[in-house]
Amino acid sequence: MRTDTAPTILRQDYLPYPFRIPTVDLAFDLAPDLTQVHSRLTVERIHPEAAPLVLNGEALSLISIRIDGRLLSPEDYQLDDHQLTLHPDKPAFTLEIISTCRPAENTSLMGLYQSGHSLFTQCEAEGFRRITWFADRPDVMSRYTVTLRADKTQFPHLLSNGNLLQEQPLSDGRHEATWEDPHPKPSYLFALVAGDFDCREKTITTRSGRQALLQVYCDKGDYPRTAWALDCLERSVLWDESRFNLELDLDRFMIVAARDFNMGAMENKGLNIFNSAYVLADAQTATDASFEAIESVIGHEYFHNWTGNRITCRDWFQLSLKEGLTVFRDQEFSADMMARGLPDNAALSARTVKRIDDVTALRTAQFPEDAGPMAHPVRPDSYQEIGNFYTATVYEKGAEVIRMQHTLLGESGFQAGMAEYFRRHDGQAVTCDDFVNAMDSVYRQLAPGKDLTTFRRWYAQAGTPRVSVDLKHDAQAAQCVLTLSQRCDPVGVEKLQNPAVAKPPLHIPFALGLLGADGSPVLLETDGLKGETLVLDLTQTTQTWVFKNIAQRPVPSLLRNFSAPVIVEYNYTDEELALLARKDPEPFSRWEAGQSLATRCLLAMASKQGQSNTTKAATDLLAATWADIANDASLSPAYKARVFSLPSERVLLEKMSPIDPPALAQARRALRQYLGETLQDTWQTLYDNMCAALDGQDYRPDAASAGARALKNSALTYLVAATVTGALARAERQYYDADNMTDRMGGLTPLVNHAPDDVKARVLAHFYDQWQANPLVIDRWFALQATASSTTVADIQALMAHPAFTLRNPNRARSLVFQFCLNNIQGVYCEAGYAFWAEQVIALDQINPEIAARLARAFDHWARLVPKERQAIKLQLEKIMQRPSLSRNVYEIISKALTL
Numbered sequence: 001m002r003t004d005t006a007p008t009i010l011r012q013d014y015l016p017y018p019f020r021i022p023t024v025d026l027a028f029d030l031a032p033d034l035t036q037v038h039s040r041l042t043v044e045r046i047h048p049e050a051a052p053l054v055l056n057g058e059a060l061s062l063i064s065i066r067i068d069g070r071l072l073s074p075e076d077y078q079l080d081d082h083q084l085t086l087h088p089d090k091p092a093f094t095l096e097i098i099s100t101c102r103p104a105e106n107t108s109l110m111g112l113y114q115s116g117h118s119l120f121t122q123c124e125a126e127g128f129r130r131i132t133w134f135a136d137r138p139d140v141m142s143r144y145t146v147t148l149r150a151d152k153t154q155f156p157h158l159l160s161n162g163n164l165l166q167e168q169p170l171s172d173g174r175h176e177a178t179w180e181d182p183h184p185k186p187s188y189l190f191a192l193v194a195g196d197f198d199c200r201e202k203t204i205t206t207r208s209g210r211q212a213l214l215q216v217y218c219d220k221g222d223y224p225r226t227a228w229a230l231d232c233l234e235r236s237v238l239w240d241e242s243r244f245n246l247e248l249d250l251d252r253f254m255i256v257a258a259r260d261f262n263m264g265a266m267e268n269k270g271l272n273i274f275n276s277a278y279v280l281a282d283a284q285t286a287t288d289a290s291f292e293a294i295e296s297v298i299g300h301e302y303f304h305n306w307t308g309n310r311i312t313c314r315d316w317f318q319l320s321l322k323e324g325l326t327v328f329r330d331q332e333f334s335a336d337m338m339a340r341g342l343p344d345n346a347a348l349s350a351r352t353v354k355r356i357d358d359v360t361a362l363r364t365a366q367f368p369e370d371a372g373p374m375a376h377p378v379r380p381d382s383y384q385e386i387g388n389f390y391t392a393t394v395y396e397k398g399a400e401v402i403r404m405q406h407t408l409l410g411e412s413g414f415q416a417g418m419a420e421y422f423r424r425h426d427g428q429a430v431t432c433d434d435f436v437n438a439m440d441s442v443y444r445q446l447a448p449g450k451d452l453t454t455f456r457r458w459y460a461q462a463g464t465p466r467v468s469v470d471l472k473h474d475a476q477a478a479q480c481v482l483t484l485s486q487r488c489d490p491v492g493v494e495k496l497q498n499p500a501v502a503k504p505p506l507h508i509p510f511a512l513g514l515l516g517a518d519g520s521p522v523l524l525e526t527d528g529l530k531g532e533t534l535v536l537d538l539t540q541t542t543q544t545w546v547f548k549n550i551a552q553r554p555v556p557s558l559l560r561n562f563s564a565p566v567i568v569e570y571n572y573t574d575e576e577l578a579l580l581a582r583k584d585p586e587p588f589s590r591w592e593a594g595q596s597l598a599t600r601c602l603l604a605m606a607s608k609q610g611q612s613n614t615t616k617a618a619t620d621l622l623a624a625t626w627a628d629i630a631n632d633a634s635l636s637p638a639y640k641a642r643v644f645s646l647p648s649e650r651v652l653l654e655k656m657s658p659i660d661p662p663a664l665a666q667a668r669r670a671l672r673q674y675l676g677e678t679l680q681d682t683w684q685t686l687y688d689n690m691c692a693a694l695d696g697q698d699y700r701p702d703a704a705s706a707g708a709r710a711l712k713n714s715a716l717t718y719l720v721a722a723t724v725t726g727a728l729a730r731a732e733r734q735y736y737d738a739d740n741m742t743d744r745m746g747g748l749t750p751l752v753n754h755a756p757d758d759v760k761a762r763v764l765a766h767f768y769d770q771w772q773a774n775p776l777v778i779d780r781w782f783a784l785q786a787t788a789s790s791t792t793v794a795d796i797q798a799l800m801a802h803p804a805f806t807l808r809n810p811n812r813a814r815s816l817v818f819q820f821c822l823n824n825i826q827g828v829y830c831e832a833g834y835a836f837w838a839e840q841v842i843a844l845d846q847i848n849p850e851i852a853a854r855l856a857r858a859f860d861h862w863a864r865l866v867p868k869e870r871q872a873i874k875l876q877l878e879k880i881m882q883r884p885s886l887s888r889n890v891y892e893i894i895s896k897a898l899t900l
Contacts, residue, residue: 118195191268267304324398372860375492519583638707676722713746
C-alpha cells in the first residue's frame with residue numbers, strides 16, 4: 001500500500017518568485033527518440049538578499065549548465081528528479097542549460113510528445129518542466145525567442161508562439177525556423193509543433209486596419225474538414241472586436257489539430273493546439289453537436305488571447321480568473337452566433353436554447369462535484385495535484401459567477417468593468433480579487449451605496465447554495481409577501497472538519513416574475529423596482545419583499561434565466577408546474593418547469609411509486625403538457641427538442657436519497673416508453689413536419705436547421721421506444737438514407753438501444769465498415785455501444801480487444817471506457833462494473849495519470865448510494881489505494897473519496 005503522501009499546496013503560502021526572467025531563448029534539435037534543448041535565460045534577482053534559484057524539471061537528462069559562460073561542475077548545484085537548485089552570486093546573469101528529453105516515450109502527453117508522426121507540446125499546468133528546467137509557475141512572465149531545427153522531410157512545418165522571424169535550410173538535410181513572441185508570457189503558454197501538415201489559411205483585416213494571417217493545420221488528407229474551423233476562428237476574431245473591443249495582437253494566429261491530446265484544446269499564445277475532435281468537421285463525419293462544440297472551443301481558446309494570456313493567473317489557485325471568464329465569453333459568443341440574423345423573438349429563443357444547454361452542463365457536472373469529495377470553491381484554498389482542479393467548478397461555476405456580475409452591472413457596466421480590468425492589469429499575472437476590484441469600481445458608480453463585498457464570497461465558498469421561497473398572498477390587502485432564505489451546507493472535507501459550520505450569506509441576484517391563474521404576466525413593483533421580471537439582491541440569510549396591487553394568488557416564476565447557480569426550493573403543485581411549462585413568457589423558466597414536472601414523475605417511479613394514482617396523474621399531466629407544447633407554433637424546433645429531452649440520469653441521481661441507479665434507469669426507460677405510446681400521433685406529426693421542412697435542403701450546421709434535426713430525431717426516438725409499428729424500419733431507413741452524420745446517428749442510436757440483436761449487429765457492422773478509416777467517427781461507434789442500455793462489462797471487454805481500440809489515445813479511451821463508466825448506469829452499477837472501473841483506472845494511471853484521474857471520479861457519489869452498491873464500490877476504492885506506484889493525480893482523488 002502507498003505510504004507516501006503528496007504534499008498539500010496552500011494558497012495562503014504563496015510567495016512571489018525571487019527572480020525575474022525577462023527573456024528566454026530556446027533552441028531545439030528535434031527528433032522523436034531524443035530531442036536536445038538549449039535554453040538561454042536572462043535572470044535578475046528581485047530582492048537584494050541572496051536566494052537560491054530553484055528550477056523545475058521532470059524526465060530530463062542534463063548535459064551542461066553555464067552561468068555567464070562559465071561551465072558549472074556537479075558541486076555547483078543540486079539536482080534531483082524534480083528540481084535543479086543553483087546558488088548564483090550575482091544579482092543579474094545569463095544562465096544556459098543544455099538538456100535532452102524523449103518525446104516518443106512520453107505517454108503522459110504533457111511536455112513535448114509524439115502523436116502519429118508529429119511532435120506537439122502541452123504545458124498547462126506544469127508540462128514545461130518536462131521540456132527544460134525552468135521556473136514553471138504562471139507568475140514568471142518572459143519574452144520568448146525560439147529556434148526549431150529538424151529533418152525537413154519528416155518535419156517540414158516548424159511552428160512556435162508569436163511571429164515567424166525567419167526560415168532557412170541547413171546543410172545536413174534539416175531546416176530551422178525562428179519565432180518570436182513579442183508579448184511576455186508564463187511558461188505554461190509555450191508551444192511548439194513539428195510535422196507534415198495540410199494548412200488552410202486566410203488573411204483578414206483587423207479593426208485597426210492591420211493584416212493578420214489565420215491558419216488551421218491538420219494531418220494530411222484532413223484539409224476538406226477544416227473549413228468550418230477556419231470560419232469559426234474568423235468569427236471569433238471579429239466578435240471579440242465588436243463585443244469587447246479586443247483586437248488580435250499578432251501578425252498570425254494558428255490552430256493545429258492533434259489526434260492525441262488530453263484536453264479539448266490549449267490557448268498557447270498565437271499557436272493553439274487542439275484535440276482534432278474540435279477542429280475537423282463536415283456533414284458526413286460530424287454531428288450538429290460537433291459543429292457547435294467546435295465553434296465554442298475555437299472561440300474559447302481564441303478569447304484566451306486576452307483573458308488568460310495578456311492577463312494571466314498569479315498562481316494556479318486563481319485558475320478561474322481566466323477559465324471562468326473565458327467560458328462566459330465563449331457562451332456569449334455561441335449565443336450571439338446562434339441568434340445572428342434572426343428577428344427579436346427568434347433570437348431570444350436561440351439564446352435560450354444555448355442557456356438551457358449551458359445550465360444542463362452545469363447541473364450534470366458541477367452540482368455533483370459540489371456534493372462530492374472533491375468539492376472546492378471557485379478559487380480553491382489547497383490542492384495536491386493541480387491537474388485535478390481543471391474542474392466544472394472552476395470552469396462552469398466560475399462562468400456563472402462572472403455571469404452574475406454581468407447581471408448586476410448590465411451589459412454596458414460589465415464592458416466598462418472589463419475595460420478597467422485591462423487598463424489596470426494588461427501584461428500582468430493577477431488574482432480573482434483583482435478582477436472583482438475592477439468590476440466593483442464600476443458597480444459602486446452605477447449603484448451608489450452598493451458594492452461587491454458580499455459577492456466575493458462566491459469565490460471562497462464551496463457547495464451549491466439553496467434558496468427556499470415562501471410566497472404569501474393577502475387577498476384583502478391585494479398584496480404578496482415574498483421571503484427568500486439562503487443556506488449553503490458543508491460539503492466535502494468541510495463535513496468532516498466542522499459539519500455544523502454556518503456559512504455566511506452570499507450575494508445572489510434572484511430574478512423572478514409572477515403569473516396570473518391564466519398564465520398572464522403580473523406587473524411587479526417593490527423597493528423602487530418595476531417590471532414583469534425583477535432581479536432581487538438577496539444578500540442576507542433571509543429577506544422579504546412586498547408586492548402590491550395583486551388581487552389573486554399568483555404562480556411564481558423563479559430564478560428566471562437561471563440568474564444564479566443555486567437550487568431553488570419551492571413547493572409547486574403539479575398543476576402550477578404545468579401552467580408555467582405552457583404559459584411562462586420567460587422561455588428558460590418555461591423549460592425549467594417542464595423539467596421539474598418530468599423529474600417528479602421519474603423520481604416517483606424510481607422509488608417504486610410508479611403505479612400509484614398520484615404518479616399516474618402526474619405522468620398524464622406531463623404528457624398533456626408536452627402535447628400542448630408540441631402544438632405551440634410560437635416555439636422553435638430547437639427549443640421543443642430541449643423540452644422533450646428527459647432530465648439526464650446524472651442530474652437525477654443527485655436528487656435521490658439514497659441513490660439507486662438501476663431503479664432510476666428503469667424509471668427512465670418506462671417513462672420514455674409511456675410518453676412514446678401516449679403521444680405517438682404527436683411524435684409522428686413532428687417527425688413528418690421536420691422531414692418536410694428539411695427536405696431538399698443541403699446540410700447546414702446553422703441553429704435553425706440543427707434544431708429541426710434535433711426535434712425530428714427526438715420524435716423518432718420516442719416512436720422506437722414505444723415500439724410503434726414501423727418505427728424500427730423508419731429508423732433503419734433513416735440510417736441508410738441519411739446524407740449527414742446527425743441524421744445517421746439519429747437513426748442508428750434508437751436501433752442500437754431497441755432493435756433485435758441481428759438488426760443491431762448488421763447496422764453496427766455497416767457503420768464500422770464505412771468509417772473505419774476515420775478515427776473520430778469510430779469514436780462515435782465505440783461510444784454508442786458503450787452507452788447502450790443492454791451493454792454489459794463483458795461487451796466492453798470484448799470491444800477493448802477490438803483492433804481499433806487503444807487505451808493510449810485519450811479520445812478512444814473516453815469513447816469506450818469513460819462512456820461506459822460515466823454514462824451507462826444500467827451496465828456499470830454492479831460488482832463486475834465496479835471491478836472493471838478500478839482495473840481501468842489502474843491501467844490508465846501507468847500510461848497517463850491525468851486521464852486516469854478523470855476516470856477515477858466516476859463514483860464520487862459512492863457514499864450516498866444504497867448500502868449494497870456502496871460497499872461494493874468501497875472495496876474497489878481500497879483496491880486502487882493499495883497500488884504502490886499510484887500517481888499523485890489518482891491518489892488525491894481516491895484518498896479524498898475514502899474519507900466520506
